[in-house]
Every structure is written in structure tokens, then in C-alpha cells.
Amino acid sequence: xxxxxxxxxGASALSAERTHLNTISMNLANVNTTRTPEGGPYKRKTxxxxxxxxxxxxxxxxxxxxxxxxxxxxxxxxxxxxxPFKQVYDPGHPDANxxxxxxxxxxxxxxxxxxxxxxxxxxxxxxxxxxxTKSMYNxxxxxxx
Amino acid sequence: MKSLFGTHIHLTGRVxxxxxxxxxxxxxxxxxxxxxxxxxxxxxxxERLQAALDLDSKxxxxxxxxxxxxxxxxxxxxxxxxxxSIEPRVYQGEDAVxxxxxxxxxxxxxxxxxxxxxxxxxxxxxxxxxxxEGGR
Numbered sequence: 001x002x003x004x005x006x007x008x009x010g011a012s013a014l015s016a017e018r019t020h021l022n023t024i025s026m027n028l029a030n031v032n033t034t035r036t037p038e039g040g041p042y043k044r045k046t047x048x049x050x051x052x053x054x055x056x057x058x059x060x061x062x063x064x065x066x067x068x069x070x071x072x073x074x075x076x077x078x079x080x081x082x083x084p085f086k087q088v089y090d091p092g093h094p095d096a097n098x099x100x101x102x103x104x105x106x107x108x109x110x111x112x113x114x115x116x117x118x119x120x121x122x123x124x125x126x127x128x129x130x131x132x133t134k135s136m137y138n139x140x141x142x143x144x145x
Numbered sequence: 146m147k148s149l150f151g152t153h154i155h156l157t158g159r160v161x162x163x164x165x166x167x168x169x170x171x172x173x174x175x176x177x178x179x180x181x182x183x184x185x186x187x188x189x190x191x192e193r194l195q196a197a198l199d200l201d202s203k204x205x206x207x208x209x210x211x212x213x214x215x216x217x218x219x220x221x222x223x224x225x226x227x228x229x230s231i232e233p234r235v236y237q238g239e240d241a242v243x244x245x246x247x248x249x250x251x252x253x254x255x256x257x258x259x260x261x262x263x264x265x266x267x268x269x270x271x272x273x274x275x276x277x278e279g280g281r
Contacts, residue, residue: 006165006172013176020179049180054173069186069227070169073176122178125244129172132255136168139262140161144269 005070008054010130012072017123019075020047024116031107034095041095042105044081050074149272156198157265163190163225164258171251178242185242190225 023045033042051071083106091100167188177183 006169009169009172009176016176049177051177051180051183067166067169070173071177071183072173073180118179121244122175125175125178125248126172128248129175129251132251133168133172136165136255136258139259143262143265145266 005054005067006133007130009070009072010126010133012052012054012074013126014123014130016047016049016073016075017119017126019078020049020119021116021123023047023078024112024119027107028109028112030105031109032104034093034102034104041085041103044083044105044107045078046081047078048076050076154265154268157261157268160190160194161258161261161265163188163194164254164261166225167254168251168258171247171254174242174247175244175251178244178247183242185247187228188225189228193224193226 027044030042036042050073052074053068054070054072055067085103086106087101088104089100090096090102093102096102167190170186170188174185
């Protein structure tokens, strides 16, 4: 029986959302970054989510159809967003080119904020899923009392 | 089988199982709210349960002869049906999971689960009373 599975699934979502939130704050922190270890200005990052099975392949083979279909989620990769850099005229900047333009990452703060809200709401939804599951288990424990 | 525990206790236990399964599936949907191309899953068992209890809308089959097989509920004869939405719709990287709907299903499910545990608890309390107070 799938006893703690619901909690595992919730936990996988929480950790994926946390990665998402980390990525968003990384983007916000690097709005003006012109130098990175890879060279060039900072590139905006996005997270790729993937639905993954909660069980190991063997445990999966032993399950019913329904339980085989359960999916957790995983932040599969943090990818570079390949939008072109913003050109800002600032001749005094050390990384300005011949014409006095600096390449800055094209990060829209409003967009990042909106993403942050979605990440937060998803996180909350999953927290409440975990809480309700917990309350169900507690109720089940009360049966024999 | 006539025993200390009536079929209704088995029935309640079985339905609790189904509700736990539904909770798992809802968690799975909620976890994948942002996964592109993920299809929401559903667990349905109410109709199958009604049929197993011989109480569905078509009305129960009457036994007109004692040779007819009795339609008695056996909690092991039914299980949940499992649905996947057929077509994943992908707009702007978003997916086919409706957050509000999932939350509503979850709330309903939890309420019913908690209510059923109460039912079960009262059943056992009743049994206990019969055992301890019956001899007095």
C-alpha cells in the first residue's frame, strides 16, 4: 500500500520549487553582472521541470497500474535563456566596448517577480497537500483509540 | 461471513484505502502543476462501489428464488478506476493541471476521509460497549 507516498511526492515538489526560487533570486541578483567565470555577461537562467516516477523500477513492477502512474517532480536542469543582451550606453564602465556600450543581461525584474509568485503559490499548494495528508494519517491513527 | 466485525467495517476500511489513493494522485498532480505536458490523473471509485454494494441507480436485483445467488458485498471485488486526461494541452509552457480543481478535490477527499475515520471509531466504540456493558 502507498502509505507515505503522498508525502514523498509533496517533498519532491517542494525541493523542485526551491530550486526554482533559487534560480529566480540568482537572476535578480545578477541584473547588472557583466563578468562571469564562463566569460561575457551573465545569462538569464530558467528551470526545466520533469515528471519522474516516485518508485524504483523494481518496486514499480510490483505495484498496481494506479500506483505505477504516480509522478513526483524534479528540477531536471537549469538552462541558459538565450535572449540577446541589452545594450546600455555607459562609456565610463570598465566593460564598455569601443562605442561606449555595455552588454547587460536582459532580465526583466517584473517578469522575475511574477515567476517568484508562481513558485511561491505552487510551493504553498504542495505544503497544504502535505499538511492535509498528515492530518489524514493522524485521523487514521485515532481509529483504534 | 458472520463474525465480530460486520461487513460495514471492511467496507469503511476499503473506502479509506481508496481515498488515500486519491490523495496520492492529487499530490502527484499538484507536484506537477508546472511540468509541461503533464496530464492530470483522476481516481474514480464511487460508481464501482455502488455497483459492488448493489445500490446503483439501476436499482438492486431482487432475489425471487432462494436458488439465486445472493448479491452480497465483498470488499475485495472492487477497486478504483484510473483516468488520465487524454490530450495534454501545452500553452506557453503551461500544462493541463487545474490548481483550484485539485485543491477542491483534496479538501473534499480529506473531509470524507476524516468523517470515515469517525465512523470507524464509533463502530469500534459500539462493539466495545457491547462487550463490556452487555453482561451487566
